[in-house]
Amino acid sequence: MPKGTDATTTRESATRARTRRAILDAAVTLLSTDPAASLGDVAEAAGVGRTTVHRYFPERSDLIAAIGADITERVEVATNRARLDDGPAPEALERLCQEYFELGDRLMLLYDVPQFAEWSGFEQETPADRAILALLRRGQEQGTLDPHTDTGWMQEVLWALLYAAWLRTRDHGTPRHAALTQCLRTLAKATAS
Amino acid sequence: MPKGTDATTTRESATRARTRRAILDAAVTLLSTDPAASLGDVAEAAGVGRTTVHRYFPERSDLIAAIGADITERVEVATNRARLDDGPAPEALERLCQEYFELGDRLMLLYDVPQFAEWSGFEQETPADRAILALLRRGQEQGTLDPHTDTGWMQEVLWALLYAAWLRTRDHGTPRHAALTQCLRTLAKATAS
DNA sequence: TCTTTTTGGAACAACGGTGTTCCCTTGTGG
DNA sequence: CCACAAGGGAACACCGTTGTTCCAAAAAGA
Known part of the structure; x- marks a missing residue:
């Protein structure tokens, strides 16, 4: 393409x-x-x-790669929509989380099957990754995010919580909004300064 | 058996x-x-x-089931060793996290491949699950854990953070102790009252 | 309507994983 | 040292998935 x-x-x-x-x-x-x-x-x-x-x-690999590319693109779009440079860092992080949550099943694939990430160049730092890390650093500098927590780890936590929230909607029938609310609250507490 | x-x-x-x-x-x-x-x-x-x-x-399924049973047993042992009924809830939770972290790769399997859980009766509430939920409720009643967070969700967060920590040691070469420390710190913040 | 896309299905060969059998070699323990 | 337990490896049939080809039916679009 x-x-x-x-x-x-x-x-x-x-x-x-x-x-x-x-x-x-x-x-x-x-x-x-x-x-x-x-x-x-x-x-x-x-x-x-x-x-x-x-x-x-x-070939099967073509399908896998296409899915990977599709997800990558959606992640970029979602990241842009969150407007990470605007307003207080915690609120930007919350917007991002909400946007990512909308990606639904796709998130789980990226997390579950390393193949999708590998076959679409998602493994290395994407623009989205860089934007998130920049946001986290900004929050630390401005004193709104915990300066004692590694930004890379914070990012990992973001994904992990999103994944956990989706698991609950899928396997426990928890309503989406409830799962998202819990996720946002926990993320806020975990990253607060 | x-x-x-x-x-x-x-x-x-x-x-x-x-x-x-x-x-x-x-x-x-x-x-x-x-x-x-x-x-x-x-x-x-x-x-x-x-x-x-x-x-x-x-058969392949026999191997899968055996792995599932093995992991289930180890989880039980680890849970007992953490002595969840002793001392303040946050500290008990930390002990539990440390014990589980020692399970290493096995954790990821339980999380990644639903099959292992299914083929060994891990899907339903195990004694370990019940013990953890009891601990979380105890913490909430004693005011040492966040009473506004659902205990089921807290449990999910525990597993998610452990998984994330292991991912970092496996894929990013982060030393085990560093990953565990970050994990414990984040979990403490996320569950604090 | 009529032409061009687009699709569905059958049939096929190839491949890899699985599960089994048989026999020979290795080694463990008495 | 010897008998018996245990493992290695080759060979086999079986099965589901994959990838391909060909042709007829269905659907778009002019």
């Missing part, structure tokens, strides 16, 4: 774009509960023939 | 016991990084023939 993210680039027909999305979304949902699901399962979940899946993603 | 955990029950020769352990340990280490590793890989990692693996664990 060498083309930019320009909206009107004549890449593929609207029909094809929709099928691609269907497959991608179904794959995310399915693989987030069973990372070893077969392509046949993915096809069925997407309401599509197995042949069609292969038409869009010749 | 119908026999009890009595130490001197003549179950199998010392040799067989050692081989079983070798396979079990190798499997834990290997599967914690790649849950889809083949039995051949496990055998190789254990320094043992593939045939031998089948001799001890006829």
Whole structure:
């Protein structure tokens, strides 16, 4: 995919774009509960023939990579929307957490299956990572975030709490808003100065 | 394994016991990084023939179940060692965290691969779970733990932070003691009243 | 409507993992 | 030292997944 993210680039027909999305979304949902699901399962979940899946993603690794790329992009978008440079650091962190929480299943994949991260260059520091670390440092300098906690660790905690919150909505039927509220509260306490 | 955990029950020769352990340990280490590793890989990692693996664990599911049972038992032992009923709740929680941290790779398996939990009855409330919840409630009643945080969520946070700490030692080369210290500090802040 | 995309399904070969059997070698313990 | 327990390795059939090809049906779009 060498083309930019320009909206009107004549890449593929609207029909094809929709099928691609269907497959991608179904794959995310399915693989987030069973990372070893077969392509046949993915096809069925997407309401599509197995042949069609292969038409869009010749090999399994292509599908994996596409999912990785998709998630990476969504993470970037979510990060931008949180406007990390604005206002007090704790509030920016809360906005970020809310945005990430919206990513749902996708988060779990990134955390669960290292493959997705590896196959899409997510392993190294992404712009999002850098932005978060910058935010955390800013908070420490301004005295609103705990200066005695390593920023890298703080970031890890952010992801871990998000993951835990999602686990609860998935396996315990906890309502999304309740899980998110708990998550935000705990994160705030853990990072407070 | 119908026999009890009595130490001197003549179950199998010392040799067989050692081989079983070798396979079990190798499997834990290997599967914690790649849950889809083949039995051949496990055998190789254990320094043992593939045939031998089948001799001890006829089917793959038998190996999985054995790992699950092994971990469950270790969790129970660790929980008992932490003596959750003694002293202030926050300190008991810290002891528990330290004990669990010692379980290493095994923790990640329990978290990563739901199968291990399912195939060994870990899904439902274990004695360890009940003991932890009791501890958390005790802390809340005595005013040493945050009464506004759901105990179930606190427990989830405990596991999530442990997992995050182990991730850092595994992938970032953070020394174990450093990771544990960060983990304890964050957990204390997150659960403090 | 008619043409062009797009899809579904069948059939196929290849591959890797699994579970089993058999036999020979190693070594543990009496 | 010897018998018996234990492990290694080769060979085998079986199965599910993968990736491919081909053709007919369905759906878009002009």
